[in-house]
Amino acid sequence: MSNESPPSVNPAGHSGLLGNALALISAVADFFESRLALVAQESKSAAVQILILIGCVVFAAALCVMGYVFLIVSAIAGLAHLAGTSWPWIALIVGLVHFIIALVLLLIARSRITKPLFRDTVDELKKDREWLRNLNQSTS
Secondary structure, three states, X not given: OOOOOOOOOOOOOOOHHHHHHHHHXXXXXXXXXXXXXXXXXXXXXXXXXXXXXXHHHHXXXXXXXXHHHHHHHHXXXXXXXXXXXXXXXXXXXXXXXHHXXXXXXXXXXXXXXOOOOOHXXXXXHHHHHHHHHHHHHHHO
Protein backbone atom coordinates (compact mmCIF):
# COMPACT_ATOMS: atom_id res chain seq x y z
CA MET A 1 0.00 0.00 0.00
CA SER A 2 1.08 3.51 -0.42
CA ASN A 3 1.63 6.35 2.05
CA GLU A 4 -0.11 8.80 -0.20
CA SER A 5 -3.18 10.40 1.29
CA PRO A 6 -6.32 10.49 -0.81
CA PRO A 7 -7.00 13.82 -2.55
CA SER A 8 -9.05 16.14 -0.36
CA VAL A 9 -12.51 16.30 -1.74
CA ASN A 10 -15.07 18.33 0.08
CA PRO A 11 -18.29 16.30 -0.17
CA ALA A 12 -20.46 19.29 0.69
CA GLY A 13 -19.10 21.27 -2.27
CA HIS A 14 -17.84 24.17 -0.15
CA SER A 15 -14.88 26.05 -1.43
CA GLY A 16 -13.30 26.87 1.89
CA LEU A 17 -12.61 30.08 3.73
CA LEU A 18 -10.91 31.86 0.86
CA GLY A 19 -13.67 31.00 -1.60
CA ASN A 20 -16.36 32.09 0.85
CA ALA A 21 -14.54 35.36 1.57
CA LEU A 22 -14.24 36.09 -2.16
CA ALA A 23 -17.91 35.28 -2.67
CA LEU A 24 -18.84 37.61 0.20
CA ILE A 25 -16.73 40.44 -1.21
CA SER A 26 -18.24 39.87 -4.65
CA ALA A 27 -21.79 39.91 -3.24
CA VAL A 28 -21.12 43.09 -1.26
CA ALA A 29 -19.58 44.74 -4.33
CA ASP A 30 -22.58 43.73 -6.47
CA PHE A 31 -24.94 45.08 -3.80
CA PHE A 32 -23.25 48.47 -3.64
CA GLU A 33 -22.89 48.62 -7.42
CA SER A 34 -26.63 48.10 -7.89
CA ARG A 35 -27.47 50.69 -5.22
CA LEU A 36 -25.09 53.25 -6.70
CA ALA A 37 -26.57 52.68 -10.16
CA LEU A 38 -30.03 53.31 -8.71
CA VAL A 39 -28.84 56.49 -6.96
CA ALA A 40 -27.21 57.70 -10.19
CA GLN A 41 -30.41 57.12 -12.14
CA GLU A 42 -32.59 58.87 -9.58
CA SER A 43 -30.18 61.77 -9.15
CA LYS A 44 -30.77 62.68 -12.80
CA SER A 45 -34.51 63.06 -12.22
CA ALA A 46 -33.81 64.83 -8.92
CA ALA A 47 -31.60 67.32 -10.75
CA VAL A 48 -34.42 68.07 -13.19
CA GLN A 49 -36.86 68.60 -10.29
CA ILE A 50 -34.42 70.92 -8.53
CA LEU A 51 -33.78 72.92 -11.72
CA ILE A 52 -37.53 73.34 -12.27
CA LEU A 53 -37.93 74.38 -8.64
CA ILE A 54 -35.13 76.95 -8.88
CA GLY A 55 -36.49 78.27 -12.18
CA CYS A 56 -39.99 78.71 -10.77
CA VAL A 57 -38.73 80.48 -7.63
CA VAL A 58 -36.45 82.82 -9.61
CA PHE A 59 -39.17 83.62 -12.12
CA ALA A 60 -41.73 84.16 -9.31
CA ALA A 61 -39.31 86.52 -7.54
CA ALA A 62 -38.80 88.48 -10.77
CA LEU A 63 -42.55 88.74 -11.26
CA CYS A 64 -43.00 89.90 -7.65
CA VAL A 65 -40.45 92.66 -8.24
CA MET A 66 -42.21 93.66 -11.46
CA GLY A 67 -45.60 93.57 -9.70
CA TYR A 68 -44.21 95.75 -6.90
CA VAL A 69 -42.93 98.23 -9.49
CA PHE A 70 -46.33 98.33 -11.19
CA LEU A 71 -48.10 98.83 -7.86
CA ILE A 72 -45.78 101.70 -6.97
CA VAL A 73 -46.22 103.21 -10.42
CA SER A 74 -49.99 102.88 -10.09
CA ALA A 75 -49.91 104.54 -6.66
CA ILE A 76 -47.91 107.43 -8.07
CA ALA A 77 -50.11 107.58 -11.12
CA GLY A 78 -53.15 107.45 -8.79
CA LEU A 79 -52.13 110.80 -7.53
CA ALA A 80 -52.01 111.92 -11.15
CA HIS A 81 -55.51 110.51 -11.57
CA LEU A 82 -56.72 112.98 -9.02
CA ALA A 83 -55.60 115.51 -11.55
CA GLY A 84 -57.74 113.83 -14.25
CA THR A 85 -55.50 111.14 -15.82
CA SER A 86 -57.00 107.57 -16.12
CA TRP A 87 -54.12 105.15 -16.78
CA PRO A 88 -53.29 104.09 -13.18
CA TRP A 89 -56.03 101.49 -13.13
CA ILE A 90 -54.39 99.69 -16.04
CA ALA A 91 -51.05 99.72 -14.21
CA LEU A 92 -52.78 98.45 -11.05
CA ILE A 93 -54.41 95.57 -12.95
CA VAL A 94 -51.10 94.65 -14.61
CA GLY A 95 -49.41 94.62 -11.18
CA LEU A 96 -52.13 92.34 -9.78
CA VAL A 97 -51.80 90.01 -12.78
CA HIS A 98 -48.06 89.75 -12.11
CA PHE A 99 -48.72 88.83 -8.48
CA ILE A 100 -51.27 86.19 -9.53
CA ILE A 101 -48.77 84.63 -11.95
CA ALA A 102 -46.11 84.69 -9.21
CA LEU A 103 -48.53 82.93 -6.83
CA VAL A 104 -49.21 80.22 -9.42
CA LEU A 105 -45.47 79.68 -9.94
CA LEU A 106 -44.86 79.45 -6.19
CA LEU A 107 -47.67 76.89 -5.91
CA ILE A 108 -46.03 74.85 -8.70
CA ALA A 109 -42.69 75.06 -6.87
CA ARG A 110 -44.34 73.96 -3.61
CA SER A 111 -45.96 70.97 -5.30
CA ARG A 112 -42.57 70.01 -6.76
CA ILE A 113 -40.79 70.25 -3.43
CA THR A 114 -43.33 67.99 -1.65
CA LYS A 115 -42.53 65.08 -4.00
CA PRO A 116 -39.89 62.92 -2.32
CA LEU A 117 -36.53 62.62 -4.03
CA PHE A 118 -34.87 59.21 -4.41
CA ARG A 119 -38.17 57.37 -3.87
CA ASP A 120 -36.99 54.14 -5.57
CA THR A 121 -33.75 54.08 -3.57
CA VAL A 122 -35.62 54.45 -0.28
CA ASP A 123 -38.03 51.69 -1.31
CA GLU A 124 -35.14 49.37 -2.21
CA LEU A 125 -33.41 50.03 1.12
CA LYS A 126 -36.69 49.30 2.96
CA LYS A 127 -36.95 46.00 1.08
CA ASP A 128 -33.35 45.19 1.99
CA ARG A 129 -33.98 45.86 5.69
CA GLU A 130 -37.13 43.72 5.61
CA TRP A 131 -35.23 40.92 3.87
CA LEU A 132 -32.50 41.09 6.52
CA ARG A 133 -35.10 40.96 9.30
CA ASN A 134 -36.75 37.92 7.72
CA LEU A 135 -33.35 36.30 7.22
CA ASN A 136 -32.49 36.77 10.90
CA GLN A 137 -35.86 35.36 11.97
CA SER A 138 -35.63 32.34 9.68
CA THR A 139 -32.14 31.42 10.91
CA SER A 140 -33.11 31.72 14.59
